[in-house]
Amino acid sequence: MTQTIRHCLRSQRVVLPDGVRAASVHIEGEKIARIGEWDDVAEGAELVDAGDLAVIPGNVDAHVHVNEPGRTEWEGYETATRAAAVGGVTTIVDMPLNSIPPTTTLANFEEKLEAAEGQCTVDVAFWGGVVPGNTGELAPMVERGVCGFKCFLIHSGVDEFPHVTEDDLRLAMPEIARLDSVLLVHAEVPGPIDAAAAMLQCNDIRAYETFLRSRPREAENEAIEMMIRLCRDTHCRVHIVHLSSADACDLLRDAKREGLPVTVETCPHYLTFAAEDIADGATHFKCCPPMRERENRERLWDAIADGTIDMIVSDHSPCTPSLKLRDTGDFMAAWGGISALQFGLPVMWTRLRERSYNLGDLTALMATGPAKLSELGHKKGRLAAGMDADIVIWDPDDKFTVRRDLIEHRHKLTPYEGMLLYGKIHATYIRGRCVYDGAFHDVSGALLVAPRG
């Protein structure tokens, strides 16, 4: 008989679903057994006293491109999940594309699971993909444990993950609704982007302005309008990934008011940077849809304030540094993707605290919200009895500067380099085990497959 390990973790600042207070978190094995008063230390339990450091449910980053197998030179399970642990992220949900094969069939999903096995420091779950003609694969993938599905409405950047049209979605969305699953959408349609391309031929390829104008807000606005319509027609839950165009917020606000099952995420970079400040040739700031003007950023913050945006996730999408074309600074040809998994928590805490949000808001946006989207809300994203003991101890008042030697991502290029951030992670627990406390421990293979299990 193995003995269940019991810990009692206490602090003056425990972030609970009903507020921040002094409390003790009682852990038995992989689960939180109960939440107690601060001075309630059960006999025989190992006490970890975190003083007045913040104790939160680990962030759930529901938008991570791990790229393994197939493009492991871009990132990989080992490096991505180490970066997650150091960054206070206890679960990542892997995107179905950029790996080869993409997660678009049951057989491909099995290949991914095999690739991830034994390499992961934090828990990993998976999104499947919707591509033309794979409706028959959706049920088996849900059965095997994908959290839901992602699709593109425009070229995805990689040829093995083709985008879908409205006709394709009219086949796939009723099936996703029948499975009570969710469709994540990269919401840009080609029309306005093709029209912009025709106008931009002689422009400076090193200027951020050229790239920005090549991905106009209309592409997002029209895509979101279509997805709301399809959501209404098919009753399929729809989630808009990485919202950038604040012009679409009114449409989303109305859809929510109408009671449609639509949720929205944005990313730290859209809430941090402004197009006006991005230097010529600084292609490590390129992503799609693009970071837009300061005025747009401020209206995204308004949508955070009124709940139109439900959550914040990294969209960590790195590549090899050479694909960023830093030598030529060609914005139009460089790979689009921001490397950010490790810094989501401190970046967002730094931004949230300067706008007078609190630790509960951070947790709602970065742990509870994404856990619920990923159908992991019954075991992740909250500190409460019966939940997985995925816990992060950190100092919200301590600052650090992002330096290359701190970065656990496979490649160190990130737009956050040199930035001064609030929020230093002290320890990360995955299902009751401390996997990181300045050094890595016991990293032999967290892997989560079935959200409904």
Ligand SMILES: [Zn+2]
């Ligand atoms: Zn992405």
